Amino acid sequence: MNADRPEDGEQRDINFGRTAADYERHRPGFPDDFFDRLAERRWIGPGQRALDLGTGTGSLALGFAARGLIATGLDIAPELLDVAGHTASARGLSAHFVEGRAEDTGQAAESFDLVSAGECWWWFNEDDAIREIRRVLTPGGRLIICSFSYVPLSGNVANRTEELVLKHNPGWPKAGWTGIHPEHVTALDRGGFTEVESFSYMVDVAFSHEAWRGRIRTCNGVGSALTAEQVERFDADLAEMLSCDFPPNLIVPHRIFAASGRRT
Secondary structure (H helix, E strand, C coil): CCCCCCCCCCCCCCCCCHHHHHHHCCCCCHHHHHHHHHHHCCCCCCCEEEEEEECCCHHHHHHHHCCCCCEEEEEHHHHHHHHHHHHHHHCCCCEEEECEECCCCCCCCCEEEEEEEECCCHHHCCHHHHHHHHHEEEEEEEHHHHHHHCCCCCCHHHHHHHHHHHHHHCCCCCCCCEEEEEEEEHHHHHCCCCEEEEEEEEEEEEEEEEHHHHHHCCCCCCCCCCCHHHHHHHHHHHHHHHHHHCCCCCHHHHEEEEEEEECC
C-alpha cells in the first residue's frame, strides 16, 4: 500500500510482525470483486496451484482458496502467518502457510501454476525474486503483481493522515502515492514474461475512526518503524485530528492495480 514501498537503497528489514494485531483487525484485504475480475480475465481458475509471496495475513491466498485454488502463502513474519492460518481455519478454507523468502522459497521447481505478490513486491530483491518465481512456475504459469492502496486526495483523511505521519517521522518518503505501479509492468517485461497486461480501478472503503487508526498503525512509516512510545504519541494525535475534523464514518478511496504475465 501507499506506506509500504522502500525507496532505492532503503533497508528492507521493516518488521511488519510487530503490527500483526492491527493487520488482523483493521487492514482491509483485497475485496471479493477483485478475485471476480481475475477469474473473468482467466488469470485464476479452480484447481490451480498458487503460491502467494509476502502473503502477510493471507488476503490473496485466502481469496484464491475460496475460489477453488490450491493455495500456499509464504512470508518472513511468523506472527502474520499465525493470523492467516487461524483465519483459514475459521473460514474452513484449505490454504497452507509457510515461513520463507520470495527470493528463496524452498518450494519444488515447476510446482505452481500461479505465483502472486500482493502489496509487497517492493520489499523483494527483484532480480532474485524473478529468478525464483520462474523456477517454481510451470511452463505457461502466471505471475500476478498487485496492490490495494488508499489514495490521498487534497484535504481528504488519507492526505491529512500522511501529513501527520511526516510530522512524527520526517524521513518517511512514501507520502503521495496514487496506487499506479508501472514498475510492476516493467518487472514483468524485464523478467521475460509474455502476454503482459494490467488493469486498475477505484473502490471506496469504509472505516470508523478506530479502524482507520488501526489501519495507519500498520503502515511502515508508523507501527513497523517507530518505537512503541512514538506510535502511541502518533496515534493520540491522529485520534484528536479525526475527532476534530472528520465525521465518525469515513469513506476512503482506494485504488487496485494489477499486472500479470506468463512464463514462457
